[in-house]
Amino acid sequence: MTETKTLDENQLPDNTDQEQDSAHHRKIKSFVLRAGRMTTGQQKGWDVIFPKQGLRLEDGLLDLETTFGRKAPLVVEIGFGMGLSLVEMAGNEQDKNFIGIEVHRPGVGSLMNESDKAGLSNLRAFCDDAVEVLARCIPDNSIDRMQIYFPDPWHKKRHNKRRLVQPEFVAAILPKLKQGGVLHLATDWENYAEQMMEVMSAAEGYKNQAGDQNYSPRPDYRPITKFEKRGERLGHGVWDLLFEKV
Template identity: 60%
Template structure:
């Protein structure tokens, strides 16, 4: 049975730096879905707190987080090749060694490459909200997603989501509030204040100037 994709593959022109990132950075930082279940302690050469980000875009936030927390390890997944190249080029430029990258469907990576109860955090920042009602089935945040993420988080691990589209924030809250094995970390069981550890993007700053809101949700695996 064909699974519904939450993303669309877009063609994009590569800059010189992005292509250099793919050519030179992928052998150092790239991981392949077909390699299956990974021992990330072996991959990174240490045991450290581990964050998994779905859809890192052009990689700016992931680079900033990795540079700010060298004691932590990060696994980023993105299907858009220019974004992958940009992140890889940034890793080389900043001489960062605490990030590994997949370029494929993040849900497939979670299913086949990540051990159960092995992640400290999973990040989903500004996923495609699929505005039209007939496209809502494409939204990544669904009950099956919540259960898959719960399996991969350690007990006490946190799913952190952010969106600038209020109807999607409400959808996320509804799905996660009904999902078993989670606790909402918001004091009022709604949305958390903007966390300092989430870097601000240029789109978010532009949205703030235009009066748009951003909603952050944090759900902790409780069982």
């Protein structure tokens, strides 16, 4: 994800807290849906490229070798934003297959357009809820690396329960990882980093690659985005967590 997805709660209707809190207890979701117009490039990516390179929830469980036309390590990213960093990673690691999951059409359109311009054949995308995609489309024991970068921090304490990284969600990811596969989390909110560490340290089946309660240095494969560079200039920290399936 190239930017933290933060929605100003003051823009929401007065009853949103009540409705979303109720929905949270009914069903986990990995996103908050926001409207947005597409640029010409994003529209092209959605209209022209996505029908060829996109993946659809209703098609069910993927045959990954058929999907990519080859057998290769699989990297999945949840919430890739406009997709620029994911395109960069797919271009740098062409020995791997990449699947991005993003619910916002402008972002998916952007990813598809940029992927096409880069001539990539190893990148596919879903425009659907990651919870549903994991449950219905991703085979067990198939993912070498799962990436969740800069998810919405829901920084107000009363909204922390809406954060994506929760015990039930990381438990749902575990069976999709290969043995030795890695869940890589990154955030620029220290409080969220602490929550991530708490959740992951308590989760069964995971081991912190940096050692108990330690954050990891940023791996070379994760690009530093303009958003992150701006945060660093302002003195903001970034925390990476790499937990391995054991």
